[in-house]
Each structure stands twice: as structure tokens, then as C-alpha cells.
Amino acid sequence: MLQDAKTIRYYQRITDAFVDYWDKGYRSDELRLYLEGYIASLRHADAIEPYLINQVEQEAISYLYDISNFVRPQAEPEPDYY
Template sequence: MLQDTRTIRYYQQLTDALVYMWNRGYRYDDLRLYVDGYVDALRHTNALEIYLIHRLEEEAMRYLRDPSNFEPTAMPMPEPESDYY
């Protein structure tokens, strides 16, 4: 579980990007490469402590393996128009 605010912010940005890429047609292998690159960039920039980056990577991989995160959301059905004027 992530508790550091900066780590949570990076996690949210990463998972939002994963869903966006999935909806654009990228698949698991592409998303895995994206996560690897994202985490590697965090390591090289020293944006977070190493142990926080490791936790973020674990949580991101858990998110990536859960298929329910990539299911299309149900669109609300429009209400039928009434004939009353």
C-alpha cells in the first residue's frame, strides 16, 4: 500500500496512462514496457527513494495484472423522452 503523497501521485499518473494506452489499442506487452520505462526514469532522476520506487513498481504491476482495471465502463442509458408537452 502506497502512503507517500509523491509516490501516490506518480502511481495515479502511471495508471491513468495505462488505461489511456489500453483504450488506444496497446496491449499487455506494450503496457509492461511502458511501466518498465516509467520506473526506470524515476530511478535515474532520483525523484523518489529506491524503496518507494520498488513499492510503486509492485503496485503498478498488480494493477496491470488485474483485468477489471481495463474493462470498458458501462455508459449510462439515456432516459427515453416523454410525450408530454
């Protein structure tokens, strides 16, 4: 579980990007590549401690492979009253 505010922000950014790209038609394999690049950039920039980067990566992988995160609720049709 992520507890550091900066780490949570990085996690939120990546998961928001996952949903955005999913809606644009990208799928799991492509999103996994995106995650690898994102994690590599965090490591290269020394944005946060390495162990926190690993936590972000593990949480993001869990998010990515839980398909329920990408299912949009369907609006219920309004009943016709005559």
C-alpha cells in the same frame, strides 16, 4: 500500500497512462514495457527513495495485470416508453 503523497502521484500517473494507452489499443506486453521505462526514469532521476520506487513498481504491476481495471462499464439502454 502507498502512503507518501509524491509516491501516490507517480502511481496515479502511471495507472492513468495505462488506461489511456489501453483505450488507444496498446495491450499488456506493451504497457509492461512502458512501465519498465517509467520505473527506469524514476530511478535515474532519483525522484523518490529506491524502496518507494519498488513499491510503485509492485503496485503498478498489480494494477496492470488486473484486467478489471481496463473494462469500461456499458451504458444501459434507455427503455422505450410508448
